[in-house]
Amino acid sequence: MLAEHDESTEIKAEALQDRKQPLLVLIGPTAVGKTALSLNLAKTWNAEIISGDSMQVYKGMDIGTAKIKEEDREGIPHHLIDICELDEAYSAADFQAGASDTIQSIAAKGKLPFIVGGTGLYVESLCYNYQFADQGSDELFRSEMETFAIEHGVEALHQKLANIDPPAAERLHPNDQRRVIRALEVYHMTGQTFTEQQAGQKKESPYNLCIIGLTMDRADLYRRIEERIDLMLEEGLVAEVERVLQHNLPSNSVPMQALGYKEIADYLRGECSYEAAVERLKRDTRRFAKRQLSWFRHMKDIHWFDTGQNFNNNLTEIHGIIAGKFQDHLEYTSNQSF
Structure with missing residues (x-):
């Protein structure tokens, strides 16, 4: 009787899951290959892409955030890109609310909502509907911490957090x-x-989640990161940071703390050499990728795939996983010959 009860419970749980809104999610560290795969999946599964990147929301931050160009989107709609001015604040709670509305809008058109990004808190808060408690704020405390960072450096401020909350x-x-x-x-x-x-x-x-995670051999990933940064510099990253600096944003604003912008801004202000800025950018991006992987490793229900040499074999398996997960929602598919 107990086995029958367990089986019945499982069937009911699966039925409930099938009634939830399907949501495809693609995550992974920077430079691992999310963009190319996202286009392949979006075309096959008749999806619209929602950016899960905390920096791509800002207008004028294109090269440094690896924002996909309009002409490279292959006609696939991309959402939550270029929605904020540089002086606007944007939080995980803002993303959760905006992405939730966008998911419903995409689903209403009979298309599959598809989150693609590497900002762990944003993606996880959406996938599992985190409740952001309103603890209020203490402006005096914030001011004290900002002053501490100016006087002692951001590393010292970060150490304060490490002392009380090492995982964060x-x-x-x-x-x-x-x-x-x-x-x-x-x-x-x-x-x-x-x-x-x-x-x-x-x-x-x-949601009825299907989460695909991309990873790569660490040495290969670091090589791709450095190559991407070299390409960003060739495409005009320094000039882009100059344009951002013209807005005279506070040094603790989001754009001025963004990876790639802070390092190049220090060079433009004469605080370090160009070579030192680039080397620090590459180092910080490698560390950032490591943090991204650490965050995602703590998430559940992820199907992990290596984007190395035999990725074509993995691609077939990825499509198979999506088909299995959304088998009751095959109206989403536009081309299932994979």
Whole structure:
């Protein structure tokens, strides 16, 4: 009788899952190959892409964020790109709300919503409907932390977080001053760390999720990162950062703390040589990729694939996983000959 009950419960759970809105998700570190695969999957599964990148929302930050060009999108709609001015704040809660609305809009057209990105908190908060508690703010504390960062450096500020919440510090780059200060502020106001708050979240998704994760041999990934940065520089990253600097944004603003912009801005201000700025950018991007992988490794329900030499074999398997997951929603597919 117990076995029959367990089987019945499983069937009911699967039926409930099938009634949820299907959501395809593609994650992985920077430079691993998400963009190329996303176009392949979107065309096959009649999907529209929602960017899960915290920096691609900003207008004028194109090269440094590896934003896909309009002419390279192959006619596939991309959402949550270029929706903010440089002086606007944009948070994980903002992303969750905007992406949720966009998912419903895409589904209403009979298409498959498809999240593609590498900002772990953004993607995870959407997939599992994190509840962002309103703890308020302490402007005096923020000001104190900003002053501390100016006087002692962002690494010292980051160490403060590492002392109270090592997992959060591992996931947040020292340059991400705004989020580091917010994590410190939450602990200051509640006595609870950001990691403890995350652990308390109910990890049940409102969506019928299919999450594909991309990884790569570490040495190959680092080589691709360095090649991508060299290409960004050839395409005009320095000039792009110059244009961003013309907006006279505060040094602790999101664009000024963004990977690629902070390092090149230091060079343009005469604080370091061009060679030193590029080397620091490559180093920081390698560290960022490591943090991305660390974040995603803590997520559940991910089908991981290596984008190395035999990726064509993996591609067939990826399509098979999607077909199996969304078998009751095959109206989404536009071309299933994979």
